[in-house]
Amino acid sequence: MTILAASTILMTGCGNTSVLEEYSFGYTQLKSGNSEVYLMSPMEMGKSQNNDGTVLYGANDSHWWMAAESRPASEITVQQWAEKPISLLEQTHYSDLQTKVSETTVLDRPATEVRCTFNLNVQGHAVQMVGQSLFFEDNGQIWDITYLYNPADPVGKEVIDHVFGQIK
Secondary structure, eight states: OHHHHHHHOOOOOOOSOOHHHHOOOEEEEEEETTEEEEEEESSOOEEEEOTTSOEEEEEEOSSEEEEEEEEETTTOOHHHHHHHHHHHHHTSSOEEEEEEEEEEEETTEEEEEEEEEEEEEETTEEEEEEEEEEEEEETTEEEEEEEEEOTTOHHHHHHHHHHTTOBO
16 A cells, blocks of 8 residues: 555645645544544545455655555554564665554554655656554454655644544
């Protein structure tokens, strides 16, 4: 999920408008199986459901990218899923991958936070990217909420700082 987003995100400049004026922040309802969570987002998120039981929500613009994916807890644990993005990034053409994994809580339950920084080759130039993911279980579903932005883009950073971890 992060690989596709990183390769499609457009790194543009920004104006002087504050993110609170530019975006309509609110909570988006995410449903999968018996799980229902609400995720703070700068805009409504689109939804798609695969035949294998996974559900994917996503939204992006030229400054940031967000996605939420769920899978049945019977298929994978929080810890196993948290390790997958790291191994995928290690196998790609990205350079200078740095990761930090820490334990946290989401919805008063144990969760895993993964923070990655890496360089992405965009038209011959290295662009630094930051990816932050939260992995947690809710009512039989494992959720992966992923946020991606370029730290040199103040709008992207401010948007993600505003919404990161805002789950209820």
